[in-house]
Every structure is written in C-alpha cells, then in structure tokens.
Amino acid sequence: MLSDLITYLNSKIPSLTVYPLHIPQKASLPACVYTSIDREHSHNLAGSAGLCREHLQFDFYSTSFSVCVSQAEAVRNELDGFKGTMGSTLFNGILLEREFDLYDQPIDATDVGTFHRSSEYLFVYQESLPTLS
Numbered sequence: 001m002l003s004d005l006i007t008y009l010n011s012k013i014p015s016l017t018v019y020p021l022h023i024p025q026k027a028s029l030p031a032c033v034y035t036s037i038d039r040e041h042s043h044n045l046a047g048s049a050g051l052c053r054e055h056l057q058f059d060f061y062s063t064s065f066s067v068c069v070s071q072a073e074a075v076r077n078e079l080d081g082f083k084g085t086m087g088s089t090l091f092n093g094i095l096l097e098r099e100f101d102l103y104d105q106p107i108d109a110t111d112v113g114t115f116h117r118s119s120e121y122l123f124v125y126q127e128s129l130p131t132l133s
Contacts, residue, residue, distance in 0.1 A: 001054070001125055004087030006034075013074045023061065029114065030062035030071055037120065041127070051092070052127045060117045068115040072099070079121060092124040 006018055018032045037055040041048060058075060062068040080096040102116040 001089045004089040008086040012078045033059045048129050050129050054123045058119045065115040072117040090126040095122045
C-alpha cells in the first residue's frame with residue numbers, strides 16, 4: 001500500500017519530496033515525512049476479512065509557511081475523499097481527519113525556523129488474505 005501511495009503522490013505532485021519516518025540529515029526543505037500511526041486489520045469468523053484501516057500522518061516542513069501550507073493542500077486535493085485504485089491497492093476511502101500547525105524555533109542565531117503542518121488521514125483499503133498452511 002505505501003509504495004503505491006507514494007508512487008501516486010510523486011506522479012501527481014512532482015515538487016513533493018517524501019520520506020518515511022524522518023527527514024535525512026542532509027536533505028533540503030521543503031520536505032514531507034509520513035508515519036503510520038496505527039493499523040487495524042478486520043476479521044470475521046473465518047479469519048482475516050482482507051480489509052485494513054490505517055492512520056497515516058503526513059508532516060510537511062518548510063522555511064516558508066505558505067510553501068508548507070501549499071504542499072499540505074496539494075496532498076489534501078489528491079487524497080481527501082479518494083476512492084479507487086492506486087497501483088495494485090484498492091482504496092475503499094481516504095479521509096483527512098485532522099490538521100495542525102507548528103513552528104520549530106531556529107537552532108542558531110538566525111530568525112529562520114521551520115514551519116510544520118501535520119495532517120492525519122484515515123486509509124481504508126483491501127489487503128491480501130493470509131495464506132494459512
């Protein structure tokens with residue numbers, strides 16, 4: 001699911017640089033980090049139902065507030081309300097649930113800090129059933 005999602009976002013928003021879990025030390029801003037907050041696998045009496053509900057958090061970072069917001073908005077315009085296929089993953093629905101803004105103070109004598117918008121999405125998608133031997 002994640003590789004299909006990131007491939008989709010990169011094709012739709014070429015200016016978006018996306019990293020898993022953290023921004024590498026030498027990377028430049030603006031940048032986006034995604035983190036899986038939780039993942040719930042549905043079951044029925046027969047076992048796995050093949051449906052997953054996952055919350056992903058996207059954190060956007062930039063030295064410009066307007067760039068930070070525009071990148072978050074570009075992702076929202078592509079994902080919020082999406083139903084359909086990305087790569088080989090079938091999404092039953094993607095919903096933006098919450099957002100908030102932060103500012104990280106500069107770590108040196110400059111006035112250049114980092115603006116940060118955090119967006120949490122709920123992804124509901126089909127997953128393969130486990131093969132039980």
